[in-house]
Every structure is written in C-alpha cells, then in structure tokens.
Amino acid sequence: MPDAGSTLPRRQLGRYLTEWRTRAGLSQAKAAQLLEMGATSLNRLEKGQNSRIKSRDIQAICDLYGVHDDLTSALIGLARQSNVKSWWHQYGDVIPKDFDVYVGLEAAAVRLVSYQPDLVPGLLQTADYDRALVQLAWADSTDAEREQRVQIKAHRQNIVTRKTQPVSLEVVIGEAALRRVAGSRKVMAAQLRHLADMSTRPNVTIQVLPFEAGFPDGISMPPFVILEFGNAAYAQAVEPPVVYLEGAVGDIYLEKPNDVSRYHQSYEGIRQVAWDAAASRNLLRQVAREHEQRER
Structure with a gap:
C-alpha cells in the first residue's frame, strides 16, 4: 500500500537528519544505538521512507546531534507535515517562518x-x-x-x-x-x-x-x-x-x-x-x- 502522506517533507527531513548526524561524527549504527532505535528505522527515516513520524523521536534525535532549537522546531514541523497528503507550506504555521x-x-x-x-x-x-x-x-x-x-x-x-x-x-x-x-x-x-x-x-x-x-x-x-x-x-x-x-x-x-x-x-x-x-x-x-x- 502506498504511503498516505506527502513524501516531500519526509525527504527534506531525512536530508537534514543525515547532515546533522554526520556533523555529530556518528555512524548510522551508533546513532541508532544511542537513540535506542532500530538501525533499519533510522535508515528509513533518513531516506524519507517513514510514513508516520513521531515528534518525540525527532526531538530526541536533534538533542543527540546538537541541533539548535530553531532548526529543531522546523524539523518537527516537517515531521508533522509528512502526514499531509497535499502539502501547502504556510509561513508561521507549523513550520517557523524563518525556515526556508x-x-x-x-x-x-x-x-x-x-x-x-x-x-x-x-x-x-x-x-x-x-x-x-x-x-x-x-x-x-x-x-x-x-x-x-x-x-x-x-x-x-x-x-x-x-x-x-x-x-x-x-x-x-x-x-x-x-x-x-x-x-x-x-x-x-x-x-x-x-x-x-x-x-x-x-x-x-x-x-x-x-x-x-x-x-x-x-x-x-x-x-x-x-x-x-x-x-x-x-x-x-x-x-x-x-x-x-x-x-x-x-x-x-x-x-x-x-x-x-x-x-x-x-x-x-x-x-x-x-x-x-x-x-x-x-x-x-x-x-x-x-x-x-x-x-x-
């Protein structure tokens, strides 16, 4: 069955999570271990393949990688938007207005x-x-x-x-x-x-x-x-x-x-x-x- 939500915010979220994991000097396996998350789950998340993403998981990942608060809010917003079939991004709504x-x-x-x-x-x-x-x-x-x-x-x-x-x-x-x-x-x-x-x-x-x-x-x-x-x-x-x-x-x-x-x-x-x-x-x-x- 195809995923119900939009793939665009998921893919965008995955790119940012991969970038920040790399900045933190963590392998995918090590990051998954520290997050107490399956390596397959983290891999799917980074590839934008998860159809349902929990905000608390994104918060935990951002905390581990040292992502600053403003970007963390934006990434959580992307996670919420991933469940929307037709994606319309309104500044100042779910995603902070300064996040382009x-x-x-x-x-x-x-x-x-x-x-x-x-x-x-x-x-x-x-x-x-x-x-x-x-x-x-x-x-x-x-x-x-x-x-x-x-x-x-x-x-x-x-x-x-x-x-x-x-x-x-x-x-x-x-x-x-x-x-x-x-x-x-x-x-x-x-x-x-x-x-x-x-x-x-x-x-x-x-x-x-x-x-x-x-x-x-x-x-x-x-x-x-x-x-x-x-x-x-x-x-x-x-x-x-x-x-x-x-x-x-x-x-x-x-x-x-x-x-x-x-x-x-x-x-x-x-x-x-x-x-x-x-x-x-x-x-x-x-x-x-x-x-x-x-x-x-």
Missing part, C-alpha cells in the same frame, strides 16, 4: 526548469536587482537584515556557477521582466547583461517569451519551478520531481505525477514559442542598451 523549505530542495536538485513572466529568476539576479526588490518587500527590516537577505541569495547562486556538478538551469523569462524596472534603468541594464553572460554557460539555458507570443496555453500561467533530483540505477528517479509555486502567504509544492506532468507540458508549450537561446541573448543585450539610453 524551498532553499533546501533547490540545493538538492540537479535540474531546475522555470517560467518567470515578470521577474528575473532568483538564481540569475544581480545583487543590485535583488537589493531593489528586498528594499520594497522588507521595508520594515533594518538595512543589515535586508543586506543579509541579499547575501543569502548570492550564496544560493553558487549551485549554478560552481565548478563541480553545477545545477542544470533552464528558464523562460517573460519580456515584461526585461522591461519592468527594478531599482533603476542602470540596474536593469546591468541585470540584462548579466543574464546574457550567464546564458553562455553550458549548464544554463535562457529563453525570452516575447509579448507577441501571446498566451501559449490560452491562459496566463503563474511563475513556477520544476525541481528534478536525478536518476539512480535503471533510470529510476532518486526522488520524484516537485513543482514549486511561490505565494504571498504560503508556498505550494505539487508532487503528484499528473500535476508535475501538466507543468512540464505547460513549460514545453511556452518554450516552443519563446525565442531561442541566441535570439534571446541578442534581445537581452538590446534591451540593456535601451535602458542605458533612457538613463542618460
């Missing part, structure tokens, strides 16, 4: 496919572009707090530029994202040139969906990211792919194969009518020049 579930999934992915109609994707944003957005989104924060957010974004971008096994990144960006000004036209010019430069990397594909393409699906698709985690032996997925939808009050994670397939189909339809990589690169540089000219 998506970032952990992003770091584990080997391929990211994204459609962003209005904004430059986060992994491709310059610091000044991101800073302009953070200034508005976190207006009540201090300058130091806002700058910390910018630095966190910059750190996330390492998965694209690292020398060893960089993530494969495929994005379609709406033309509106090129022309809508964040910060200033000078900031936009630099941002678009950065996109053009990044698109020359072998692991990065950037296409622009022009206004003239209309609505490929007959509807206005929201921004989305499809995260894929690679294949093991016999072409089996290491983990099932996930569709991420960011919301103003909460984030939605779709795991059902039919849902993921639907977003793959939508992306393919959008990609086919978008400009190809070379034409998109030329457009990025052209619009960058337009911003510079209007800045003078």
